[in-house]
Amino acid sequence: PRTIRREDYTPPPYFVEHADLGFELGDPVTRVEARLTLRRNPALPPGPLVLDGQELGLKRVAVDGRELAPHEYTLTEDHLDLGILPERCTVETSVEIRPGENTSLEGLYLSSGNFCTQCEAEGFRKITFYPDRPDVMARFSTTLSADPARYPVLLSNGNPVARGELPDGRHFVTWEDPFPKPCYLFALVAGNLVSLEDTFTTAGGREVKLEIWVEPRNAEKCGHAMHSLKQAMAWDERVFGREYDLDIYMIVAVDDFNMGAMENKGLNVFNSKYVLAQPETATDEDYEGIEAVIAHEYFHNWSGNRVTCRDWFQLSLKEGFTVFRDQQFTADMTSRAVKRIKDVNLLRTFQFREDGGPLAHPVRPDAYQEINNFYTLTVYEKGAEVVRMLHTLLGPEGFRRGTDRYFERFDGQAVTCDDFVQALEEATGRDLSRFRRWYSQAGTPVLGVSGHHDPRARTYTLTVTQHTPPTPGQPDKLPLHIPFALGLVGPDGVDLPLRLAGEAEAVAGTRVLELTEAEHAFVFEAIGTTPVPSLLRGYSAPVRLRYDYSDAELAFLMAHDTDEFNRWDAGQRLAERVITRLMADYRDGRPLRLDEGLLAAYRKLLEDPGADRRLLAQALMLPSEAYLAEQSDAIDPEAIHNAREFLRHALAQELRPILLESYHAHRDPDYRVSPEAIGRRRLKNVCLGYLMALHDETIQALCMTQYREADNMTDAMAALAALAQVDIPGRIEALAHFHGRWRDDPLVMDKWLALQATSSLPGTLEEVKRLTRHPAFNLRNPNKVRALIGAFASGNPVRFHDPSGAGYLFLADRVLELDPLNPQVAARLLTPLTQWRRYEPGRRALMAGELKRVLATPQLSKDVYEIASKALG
Ligand code: B3K
Numbered sequence: 081p082r083t084i085r086r087e088d089y090t091p092p093p094y095f096v097e098h099a100d101l102g103f104e105l106g107d108p109v110t111r112v113e114a115r116l117t118l119r120r121n122p123a124l125p126p127g128p129l130v131l132d133g134q135e136l137g138l139k140r141v142a143v144d145g146r147e148l149a150p151h152e153y154t155l156t157e158d159h160l161d162l163g164i165l166p167e168r169c170t171v172e173t174s175v176e177i178r179p180g181e182n183t184s185l186e187g188l189y190l191s192s193g194n195f196c197t198q199c200e201a202e203g204f205r206k207i208t209f210y211p212d213r214p215d216v217m218a219r220f221s222t223t224l225s226a227d228p229a230r231y232p233v234l235l236s237n238g239n240p241v242a243r244g245e246l247p248d249g250r251h252f253v254t255w256e257d258p259f260p261k262p263c264y265l266f267a268l269v270a271g272n273l274v275s276l277e278d279t280f281t282t283a284g285g286r287e288v289k290l291e292i293w294v295e296p297r298n299a300e301k302c303g304h305a306m307h308s309l310k311q312a313m314a315w316d317e318r319v320f321g322r323e324y325d326l327d328i329y330m331i332v333a334v335d336d337f338n339m340g341a342m343e344n345k346g347l348n349v350f351n352s353k354y355v356l357a358q359p360e361t362a363t364d365e366d367y368e369g370i371e372a373v374i375a376h377e378y379f380h381n382w383s384g385n386r387v388t389c390r391d392w393f394q395l396s397l398k399e400g401f402t403v404f405r406d407q408q409f410t411a412d413m414t415s416r417a418v419k420r421i422k423d424v425n426l427l428r429t430f431q432f433r434e435d436g437g438p439l440a441h442p443v444r445p446d447a448y449q450e451i452n453n454f455y456t457l458t459v460y461e462k463g464a465e466v467v468r469m470l471h472t473l474l475g476p477e478g479f480r481r482g483t484d485r486y487f488e489r490f491d492g493q494a495v496t497c498d499d500f501v502q503a504l505e506e507a508t509g510r511d512l513s514r515f516r517r518w519y520s521q522a523g524t525p526v527l528g529v530s531g532h533h534d535p536r537a538r539t540y541t542l543t544v545t546q547h548t549p550p551t552p553g554q555p556d557k558l559p560l561h562i563p564f565a566l567g568l569v570g571p572d573g574v575d576l577p578l579r580l581a582g583e584a585e586a587v588a589g590t591r592v593l594e595l596t597e598a599e600h601a602f603v604f605e606a607i608g609t610t611p612v613p614s615l616l617r618g619y620s621a622p623v624r625l626r627y628d629y630s631d632a633e634l635a636f637l638m639a640h641d642t643d644e645f646n647r648w649d650a651g652q653r654l655a656e657r658v659i660t661r662l663m664a665d666y667r668d669g670r671p672l673r674l675d676e677g678l679l680a681a682y683r684k685l686l687e688d689p690g691a692d693r694r695l696l697a698q699a700l701m702l703p704s705e706a707y708l709a710e711q712s713d714a715i716d717p718e719a720i721h722n723a724r725e726f727l728r729h730a731l732a733q734e735l736r737p738i739l740l741e742s743y744h745a746h747r748d749p750d751y752r753v754s755p756e757a758i759g760r761r762r763l764k765n766v767c768l769g770y771l772m773a774l775h776d777e778t779i780q781a782l783c784m785t786q787y788r789e790a791d792n793m794t795d796a797m798a799a800l801a802a803l804a805q806v807d808i809p810g811r812i813e814a815l816a817h818f819h820g821r822w823r824d825d826p827l828v829m830d831k832w833l834a835l836q837a838t839s840s841l842p843g844t845l846e847e848v849k850r851l852t853r854h855p856a857f858n859l860r861n862p863n864k865v866r867a868l869i870g871a872f873a874s875g876n877p878v879r880f881h882d883p884s885g886a887g888y889l890f891l892a893d894r895v896l897e898l899d900p901l902n903p904q905v906a907a908r909l910l911t912p913l914t915q916w917r918r919y920e921p922g923r924r925a926l927m928a929g930e931l932k933r934v935l936a937t938p939q940l941s942k943d944v945y946e947i948a949s950k951a952l953g
């Protein structure tokens with residue numbers, strides 16, 4: 081496969097001013113007529129017009145109305161070359177495509193018999209011949225025609241401007257999108273759908289029609305999505321001054337979708353997982369996920385659509401920024417600290433893993449073979465951290481001035497990450513030249529911090545070094561510009577006022593230092609008592625922090641730090657340290673003992689629950705096995721699992737009475753959805769999880785009762801998840817009952833599959849294999865693949881990493897089976913194996929063996945080829 085490089089970017093030789101599309105929708109054959117009004121790029125010497133196109137049956141091509149004979153153009157597997165064309169001209173093409181055979185779910189395809197599209201990144205070329213690149217922005221008008229009985233609803237971007245019947249009995253609708261857009265934002269949907277309707281009046285007084293389209297069976301499940309959309313629209317006006325710009329905003333939910341959702345202009349297409357919810361079918365987490373994804377796609381209307389990317393290397397321009405926006409939104413809608421904790425957990429567990437492995441790449445990558453492989457945690461989550469650091473460095477007002485300038489200056493254009501930073505510089509007068517390295521340098525920086533208190537001089541000196549380890553293709557790294565938020569906590573638990581040498585006044589509480597060099601020493605004056613430093617408050621930068629805390633200092637911060645994030649983080653560090661010691665004892669065959677300090681700290685948490693139950697629930701959760709693995713040098717999943725399980729069991733044993741008390745105290749007679757009620761459910765269910773580690777029949781009976789009596793999915797799932805981990809008759813009974821009750825609801829069946837796939841019971845791999853033949857599973861549906869195979873490979877370390885290698889063999893087989901059908905999802909599925917170098921020697925060899933087998937398979941997609949070859953390279 082060919083490698084595409086950022087440095088090779090050249091502007092488009094032709095612009096498309098207008099794209100006039102006609103679809104005669106049909107299964108098996110759909111006909112697509114395109115009429116493109118073109119203008120040659122005056123800045124370049126005249127060159128040929130080369131349109132992208134794949135798997136298109138070309139029927140006709142004409143220039144300025146004259147049909148071309150075959151010798152007048154060149155048609156290859158993925159291009160149509162029309163040679164040099166006049167400065168202004170129109171190109172017409174007519175092609176036939178077969179959406180029913182499209183299993184890649186990219187381009188035009190069928191989901192539950194309805195037509196839908198996914199064009200980002202390069203799917204439009206599977207619909208018609210076009211310059212499929214984001215810096216070509218055109219006005220689109222689209223006419224859809226179809227059999228009215230089978231496809232009564234016909235949707236596309238923009239506003240509907242005409243509709244009617246055709247002489248042959250088909251009906252049609254014409255849509256016009258007044259905003260120029262790249263073709264990756266094109267969408268159409270046609271089928272038998274019903275809608276929930278509402279309206280939103282923008283700050284400027286425009287009334288916008290809101291429509292959520294779903295299959296009739298899901299009509300009652302759209303309320304939360306609609307509510308979330310309206311919240312998001314109001315929030316973006318309030319916080320970023322961004323208003324919606326069309327008369328109509330539509331969301332369509334489909335069951336077959338490669339990712340979460342897609343921000344097509346005025347017509348978002350969503351994975352139904354992020355739209356449909358009712359208390360009986362969706363958990364509190366699902367509700368939060370829906371709110372966040374609805375908001376994310378809505379926010380793209382400005383950060384992505386009105387201002388888009390020049391090329392795909394700039395993907396984080398829209399994704400990092402939009403993730404930051406949705407994170408801030410969720411923080412405002414729910415709990416800021418809990419949201420931060422969840423995001424940091426994701427980053428430190430999975431983005432760090434990516435950044436430290438063979439697929440590490442900068443937030444703005446330099447090269448790719450298949451762009452779909454670069455919708456990564458680095459581009460999204462680290463990209464969001466980079467924007468967050470800008471927000472921290474410039475302050476909320478400066479940042480807002482910067483984004484205002486960015487939107488104003490680049491509206492209607494396709495731009496770069498650099499343009500974004502420059503707009504912020506111009507609006508604030510700050511120099512961000514060193515900061516820009518965050519976009520170009522891969523790898524996770526390590527901050528080494530040490531503190532020294534001199535009681536006689538009354539100074540406290542903090543020494544901070546930074547170092548970024550090498551990553552593939554980047555052996556040497558330069559120092560980054562890092563906002564380093566901190567406080568010094570006095571013995572009474574109160575933040576000391578901070579004054580650096582040379583400053584006039586001391587400032588109480590958190591302050592943000594700026595690191596720009598490989599090493600800094602900060603001297604704080606008038607520090608009379610020895611403080612405990614609370615470092616990187618709120619997780620102010622995506623780095624690994626090294627500071628040699630004692631257990632007692634961590635317990636102290638866990639109890640007293642005023643920064644909620646750092647209070648939680650201190651607990652995580654303490655637990656991680658305890659588990660690491662247990663792992664060593666486990667490996668060396670020493671008896672395992674419960675750490676008294678950790679026990680005391682947890683007891684204290686439970687005895688004094690504080691106001692925020694969700695935060696407490698988070699604090700009680702031990703670091704995940706995946707997180708612990710990320711901290712290890714030669715990962716031994718079994719040692720991690722056993723050490724962590726020992727600790728859970730031992731804590732539950734010691735804390736049993738108070739866990740039970742808390743469990744009962746947080747059971748509410750009726751189901752409500754306030755943040756408080758959600759927090760209470762969460763805490764109750766975390767207590768239940770601990771108690772179930774006891775393998776005690778009374779507790780198991782309690783868990784069965786919760787399952788049976790639950791009137792909402794959060795409580796039912798919590799109980800069922802705990803039951804799925806224990807080998808008792810109640811497990812089989814509950815799983816069978818759940819299946820019987822929900823077999824017709826695909827999203828709920830995904831949960832049922834995932835629960836079984838993530839059970840740590842020894843028979844799980846066999847169970848997963850059996851489930852691949854169950855009617856609830858379907859290899860062609862990405863949600864099913866993720867729920868069963870994905871959950872097993874990335875959510876069940878101890879079983880996936882069985883020392884026999886059976887888990888690896890199974891995964892590689894599934895990847896090879898899926899690759900010809902859906903390369904995008906197949907490549908994703910393969911990622912757990914790419915970490916092979918991190919494991920102890922036995923597993924390392926087995927994992928590499930499976931990767932090699934995959935790579936040696938003929939006819940691999942470039943998606944899977946790129947991942948497998950880079951992983952081994
Ligand atoms: N922009 C889409 C992702 C498209 C992925 C293409 N492989 C969803 C989002 O980030 O909002």
Ligand code: ZN
Pocket residue numbers: 376380398399402
């Ligand atoms: Zn996005």
